[in-house]
Structure formats: C-alpha cells, structure tokens
Amino acid sequence: MTYLTGANMTGGYTTGSDIIKDCSIEVDLGEIAVVVGPNGAGKSTAMKAIFGMLNLREGSVSIDGKDITKLSPPARVREGMAFVPQTENVFTSMSVLDNLIMGAFVRDDDYSQTLEKVFELFPILAEKQKQPAGELSGGQRQQVAVGRALMTNPTLLMLDEPTAGVSPIVMDELFDRIIEIARSGIAILMVEQNAKQALNIADKGFVLVQGANRYTDTGEALMANPDVRKAFLGG
Amino acid sequence: MEFLNAMAILANYVIVPGLAYGSQLALGALGVTLVYGVLRFSNFAHGETMSMGAMFAILFLWLFKSMGVSIAPLPTVLLALVPAIICAAVYILITDRVVYRFYRIQKAVPTILVVVSTGIMFVTNGLIRFVIGPDDRSIGDGARFVMKAREFKNWTGLDVGIAIKTSQVITVITAVVLVVALFWFLEKTKTGKSMRAYADNENLALLSGIDPEKVVRITWLLVAVLATVAGTLYGLDKSYKPFTFLQLLLPIFASAIIGGIGSPLGAIVGGFIVAFSEILITFAFKGFFTRLVPDDFAPEGLVQLLSTDYKFAVSFAILVIVLIIMPTGIFKGRTL
Numbered sequence: 001m002t003y004l005t006g007a008n009m010t011g012g013y014t015t016g017s018d019i020i021k022d023c024s025i026e027v028d029l030g031e032i033a034v035v036v037g038p039n040g041a042g043k044s045t046a047m048k049a050i051f052g053m054l055n056l057r058e059g060s061v062s063i064d065g066k067d068i069t070k071l072s073p074p075a076r077v078r079e080g081m082a083f084v085p086q087t088e089n090v091f092t093s094m095s096v097l098d099n100l101i102m103g104a105f106v107r108d109d110d111y112s113q114t115l116e117k118v119f120e121l122f123p124i125l126a127e128k129q130k131q132p133a134g135e136l137s138g139g140q141r142q143q144v145a146v147g148r149a150l151m152t153n154p155t156l157l158m159l160d161e162p163t164a165g166v167s168p169i170v171m172d173e174l175f176d177r178i179i180e181i182a183r184s185g186i187a188i189l190m191v192e193q194n195a196k197q198a199l200n201i202a203d204k205g206f207v208l209v210q211g212a213n214r215y216t217d218t219g220e221a222l223m224a225n226p227d228v229r230k231a232f233l234g235g
Numbered sequence: 236m237e238f239l240n241a242m243a244i245l246a247n248y249v250i251v252p253g254l255a256y257g258s259q260l261a262l263g264a265l266g267v268t269l270v271y272g273v274l275r276f277s278n279f280a281h282g283e284t285m286s287m288g289a290m291f292a293i294l295f296l297w298l299f300k301s302m303g304v305s306i307a308p309l310p311t312v313l314l315a316l317v318p319a320i321i322c323a324a325v326y327i328l329i330t331d332r333v334v335y336r337f338y339r340i341q342k343a344v345p346t347i348l349v350v351v352s353t354g355i356m357f358v359t360n361g362l363i364r365f366v367i368g369p370d371d372r373s374i375g376d377g378a379r380f381v382m383k384a385r386e387f388k389n390w391t392g393l394d395v396g397i398a399i400k401t402s403q404v405i406t407v408i409t410a411v412v413l414v415v416a417l418f419w420f421l422e423k424t425k426t427g428k429s430m431r432a433y434a435d436n437e438n439l440a441l442l443s444g445i446d447p448e449k450v451v452r453i454t455w456l457l458v459a460v461l462a463t464v465a466g467t468l469y470g471l472d473k474s475y476k477p478f479t480f481l482q483l484l485l486p487i488f489a490s491a492i493i494g495g496i497g498s499p500l501g502a503i504v505g506g507f508i509v510a511f512s513e514i515l516i517t518f519a520f521k522g523f524f525t526r527l528v529p530d531d532f533a534p535e536g537l538v539q540l541l542s543t544d545y546k547f548a549v550s551f552a553i554l555v556i557v558l559i560i561m562p563t564g565i566f567k568g569r570t571l
Contacts, residue, residue: 074444074445074446078444083442085438091431092436098432101428102432102440105444
C-alpha cells in the first residue's frame, strides 16, 4: 500500500462529461511522482481530484491507509495534503512573511522551526520577507507558493506545473529544491509541462492520455521507453 | 490681523466641520469597503445599518437616562454605544444567516447580492421607522461646546471666533481610535491577516485552511462596530433623522470609490476628500475674501460656487470624475 493512492478515479466538473477515466496515481513518502501528458489530457484534473476539488463518480483516494474520498479540500489540508495551484498561488497584497504565516494558519503548534526550514530552502524569501509577494519575480513567487504550502507541515506536497512561465535556470533551481524537499521525507506529486526535465527527477511517472493512464513506470524507464520518447518527449 | 481673521473664518466654517464630517464618512466608507473586500459586493444596506445602530444607541440612551445614568460632561450616548453595537451585530448576523448566506452558498454573482442588499436596506428602514418613528431626535447632552466662539474671541482678540462642539471633538477622537484599532487588527492579528488573505485570494485562503464562514462573521462584526459608531456620531453631530441615512449612502460610496473600494486606507482618505469638497464648494467665501483683499476688491456676491442644497451633487460629480479618470481609485482598490 503506497502512502497516497488515487485508485480508478473517474469524474469531471459539476455538469460536464468525465475528464478523467479510471485514472490511478500513487506516490510514497520521500518519492517524487510526476504526471505528464499532452495538453488537455486531464493532468491537472487528476491532481485536483486527489485534492478533492471535484466530485469523483467512481474510484477512491486514500492517504496513509485512510479513505479520504469524501473529505473537502480544507479537511484534506488537515490530513497532511498541501496544494500549490498553477496560477494565483500567492497572496499578492501581503508580505512574503505573512504569506508563509497564512500557510501555517491551521497549525496551533509553534511553526517557527518550519519557517526556518523554508528560509533555509529558499534563502531569497528570508531576504525579502517584508516585501509584498505581488512585487516579486515569477520564480520568487513560485518559491513563496511552495513555501506557503510547506508551512502547513504537509506529508504530501502537490504542485500544479510549478515551472510554468519561469526561465530554464530558475526551473533547474526549483527542481533541485523539490528534490531536497522529497529527501526530507515528504511525498511529492506534480504535474509538469516540461516532461523531460520532470521525468529526470521522478521516481514514478504517469503518462496520461485523454484522462486515462497510458504508461506508468519509474521515471528512468519512461525516459528509456522508445514509444514514450517518440510520442511525448520529442524523440 | 485681517489675515488671521480670514483664517479663523476658514477654520470655523470649513476645517472643524470638515474634520468631523470627514471622520463620519471615513467610518461609513470603511464599513462599505470591508464588505466589498471580503464579501465582494456593494452593500447598499450600509446606510440603514448605520441608522439601525444609531437607533439602538438612542434606545439605550433613553434607558440610561431613565435610570439616571450620566457620564457628564461627555454625552451619555457614548455609554449606550456598547450595548447598541451588540444589538446591531446580532441584527446583522441574523440578516447574514437568513439572507446573504443563502446566496453565498449558491455562489450568486455580485449584482444579485447588490439587489439583495437593497432589499435588506428597505426592510431595515421599515423596521427603524416602525420602532422609533421618522421624527428628528436630538441625542446630545453634557457640555455642548469645548470652545465657544466668544471665548476664542476674548482669548485671541480677533473679531472672528472659532467654535468647537463637543460632538466634533468626540467624533474625530473616536474615529481615530477606531481606525487605529481596525488597522492593528488587520495588520497584526492572525484573524485579521486571515481576513486580508481571504479578500486577496479566496481559493488560496481555502487551501490554507481558512474558514470562509468565520471570516464572513468577523467582517460583519467589524461592520456592526463601524456602522453603529458612524451612525451615532453623525446623529450626535447633527441630529438623528432616519431618512438622512439614505442620502448619506451617496457620499459614503463616493468616499469608498475615490479611495479605491476594498482599500481601508483609501476609504479614510476618500472620506476626507468628499467632506472637504462638499464644504468648500458650498461655502460662501465672501467674508474670507473681504478680510484678505483691499476694500476696493471686496467681492459683492457671496462667492459661493454652489448652494448648500446641492451638496450631494458634489459627491456625485467627484464620483463620476473618478470613475472616468481613475476607475480603481487612489489606492488601487480590491485589496484589504
């Protein structure tokens, strides 16, 4: 039994047809799982399904052996899930520090250690902690967003295209940080447009096509698979 | 000497009343701005909420008077503010639970909520007239003046006096205290920050585990405090008449929009801009200029740009100009 299991998920947004069909995604603590696939394959939708942002018609989601299929997103935050949306993922009018403090909103314990860890991971945030998050560059904003999610002290961190719209250098930098976060024992699930780079760091890879699993393997094996290379990684 | 006299005229008829009126508008606009920032609609019922709060204050004032309670030289109505705020809060929370929540769950668009708030406005207005009637009521007691015009004249030797009413001083002091407390709450406390976070980005606030219903309740509580105090201070300064609050809605919204609706700082700045514009444009400058320029140049007319009957046209005109030139207001609205 893996730490997080989304099994045979089928569902879509309120009234429309199903976007994901019989889709299964799983990830263990300390691992990085990457969901890739062509545009409109339902990658983000699959992740939102795991976070409870759409109603599943079939299938289930469980974390640490506990079935959470019926829980609302805020309740899932309390179960150790943290989600970083692709856009609008910081409080633009609030300072970097306040963004991080809001991440720790549900925590009643002392979060100063987590804050220190976040600043260690992203030193630039410590430097700019008084600045409004809306004034930061794209890459720095992304760091604030990940930092805010980490402040909930999650066991599972979900990232929706964390490198969308940032420069290649910043992307490498972000991936390095993500590996570091995984090494600290957190399960990471991310959806990525930059499939090659993402699969390079992935322990598990899921290739979705039209809402269903097409290939599921280790990142390395997917990179080596000639079919996957030809169809999704540009040769 | 003539220059000082001219300045005294300005202080007496423009600056002192402008500060008091501006504080009242700022408090009113803060309430409107909070609702807009957090609940995302223009609350047309806010004027009546102020009226409701002031009505409760008057009812408690009568109760205290009948019991012989007095805090002279301060007006007794200040004491009545505390229970009045509680009653107003209960009333607002009931309207939220019964009416607004229904539309929130349905995720109604802001336009629908504006119409809903208009309905609440009429119902509230009816309730007020039912309870206290439409009559004009004077609610001030205690010392009427902090400084009388005659005292000022004797003290300085000028021919023009400056009178400062107790109600004006109380208005400005209360407004400052309340605004400082509100900003402290929004900037420094965890609950206040969660309110700002919710206003900034509702979805991300949900992802952080912030409970929207709690944020909404706290917003309404703050609105109850601001509205009751603003309504009572306005009633104390002028007099309490239920239907004036419908007219007050225009300058209050003008203040909030000029400052940038959703921005608390903007609401305060906007309040003073509207108040001083209204007073300056409807003020007759004859006496002022007569004392400043040589006799030959003394104006014959009143040097009044607009009759005081048109004072609401001033806020309307400012509102239109701001919406054309800078629709987001001075402080770029839509954030708390």
